[in-house]
Amino acid sequence: MRKRFALAGAAVAALVLSLLTVVPAQAAAGFTVNNGRLLDANGNDFVMRGVNHAHTWYLDRTTQALKDIKATGANTVRVVLSSGDRWTRNDASDVSNVIAQCKANKLICVLEVHDTTGYQEQSGAVSLARAVEYWKSVQTAMAGQEKYVILNIGNEPWGNTGYTGWTQATKDAITSLRSAGFEHTIMVDAPNWGQDWAFTMRDNAQSVFSADPRKNTVFSIHMYGVFDTAAEINDYLNRFVSAKLPIVVGEFGFDHSDGNPDEDTIFATTQQLRLGYLAWSWSGNGGGVEYLDMVTGFNASQLTSWGQRAVNGANGIKATSREASVYGGGGDPTDTTPPSAPGTPSASGVTSSSATLTWGAATDNVGVVGYDVVRVSGTTETAAGSSATTSTTVTGLSAATTYTFAVYARDAAGNRSTRSTSVNVTTQSGGGGPAGCAVTYRLAGQWQGGFQGDVKIANTGTAAVSGWTLRWTWANGQTVSQSWGATTSQSGSALSATNVAYNGTIPVNGSVSFGFIGSWNGTNAAPTAFTLNGSSCTTA
Structure with missing residues (x-):
């Protein structure tokens, strides 16, 4: 899972954000977060589109690089700084100069400390607490720049060792910065080398956001090899959007040593959801990831294929x-x-455990960006899923049970419609698997006590599968702690994986995939028998 970046280890990330909802009563001193969206000081929604630049290693390149980055149309640049713990320290004078150049080029400046990269795993990496001390030391350069600068506390502030410490350390860093008088929007990177494959940031984002006295924190995910499928990308980003927590893709590329990211989906989904992104990186990569240079040798006239x-x-x-x-x-x-x-x-496609819902599109003056599906019981509503289109598959239902569903629409400014007319759905009494199915199960990675599994379900039958649940039994007591592309549950050694909203249909000769993180002790044998909606599958 660990990604390797240019210049001693990891790459700088960027951030991005989304939309506005309600404008403050008066213009803010700087950026603010409202209802999960990033607003600028004028109360307008701001969606980051930009590039990472390795300033601390290429001081003599920054002046021209920022001009060239602006010429691409970018509105944001994420700038690598050093606290002096691993590389030469960027002092307050240098930080002031960087901010001035960002402003001269009309770029929003995301400043990050890179020395935290891979803390507790990367030799020499420092803690978020140490990064906070650096920010305090350059506070004179930051003061009054809240309209133009976002403070990214530390780059990828944990590797794959001890990463559960991220949550409290991040809360402590935020509150320490606020106590010191920083009013900027704060950006926090995910652990696991920025890729959050264990979902520590995802699952604790609400508590971290709530710990900020100003409620002005944005989350940044770095999308490299962990995010190599559309399902993983969509699931991760949509969870933040549904929770109304601000999320940006602070770093990503088209390839990486730990896997092949699905960059087309990253571009498409961030645009669809109006979330920010910052590509890694302008130029100067080394250590085997030179292919992530967007231009060759800092020459703006020589865009690489990734830059193009x-x-x-x-x-x-x-x-x-x-x-x-x-x-x-x-x-x-x-x-x-x-x-x-x-x-x-x-x-349609109603089974014993799922149903596909389709509804008429809503209209809006600034554009509809998504829909929220709810389960209605009297005056109580329970979230049942979200969708960027006018259809979704609701899963996890009980057999022979009647449910009532309704839909809300959300617009590009974060406003929500009134509820649609409801529909009653009665699930079937039994399973109903396909005439044929084949399952491919593989270990994508394994470490002491843990592993990552990937599962592919192929429909080899003659009719499409609409809504699915795959079941197997572990032979050695393995357990699943996290999953993507499926909702998992476990009873003893028996595991069930049910489709999520976007992959409930498996066409004839088609397939779907999902993945998970599990634990093991002693032996980690693969399961040998699978059932899909109650029908046995072959193994491939």
Whole structure:
């Protein structure tokens, strides 16, 4: 899972954010977070589109690099700084100079301390507490720049060792910065070398956000080899959006030593959800990841294939970036008008445990960005899923049971519609598996006490599978702690994996995949027998 970056280990990340909802009563001193969206000082939504730049290792390149990055259409640059623990310290004077150059190029400046990279695993890496002391030492350069600067406490502040300490350490760092008088929007990177494969940041994001007295924290995920499928990318980002917690893709690339990221989905999904992204990185990579340079030798006229993709490709920087309104750019104007209610949902593909719901599209003056499906019981609503399209598959239902579902629409400003008319759905009394299925189970990685598994389900039958549950029994007492692409539950040695909203249908000759993190002790034998919706599958 560990990713390796240029220049002594990991790469700088970036951040990105999303939309606004309600404008503050008056202009803020700087960026703020409201209802899960990042707003600039004018109360306008700001979606980051930009690039990482390795300033601390290439001081003499920064002046021209920021001009060239701006010329791509970028509205943000994430700048690598050093606290002096692993590389030469960037003092307050240098930080002031970087901020001044960002402002001269009308770029929002995300400043990060890189010395925290891979803490407790990377030799020489320092703690978030040490990074906080650095920020305090350059506070004179940061003061009054809240409109233009976002404070990224530390890059990838944990490796794969001791990463559960991330939650409390991050809370402590945020409260320490606030106590010192920092009013900036704070950005926090995920552990596990930024990739959060154990979901520590994802599952503790709400408590970390709540620990910020100013409620002005943004989360940053780095998407490399862990995020090599559309299912993983969509599931991770949508969980934050549904929870109304601000998330950006602070670093990502088109390839990496730990796997092949699905960069097309990263570009498409962040645009669809109006979330920010920052590509890694402008130039100067080494250590075997030189292919992540966006330009060759800091020469803006020599875009690499990765640079071409990030700048000029579909949903890339040039097509989607909007200059921050604090520099006179248009931004996204405030909107308080909710969408119309979605059309009445209808149900199809109903099984004993799932149903596909489809509804009429809502309309809105600034655009509908998604839908929330709820289960209704009297006056109580329970979240049942979310979708960027007008259809979703609801799973985890009980057999021979009647459920009532309804849908809300969300617009690009974060407003929510009134509820649609409800529909009643009665599930079937039994399973109903396909005429044929084949399961491929493989270990993607294994370490002492833990492992990552990948599972592929192929439909070899003659009819599409609509809603699925795959079951197997472990032979050696293994347990699953985290999963993506499926909802898992376990009773003793028996495990069940049920589809999530976006992969409930398996077409004829098609397949779906999911993954998980598990634990083992002594032996880690693969399961040998699988059932899909109650029917036995072959193993491939």
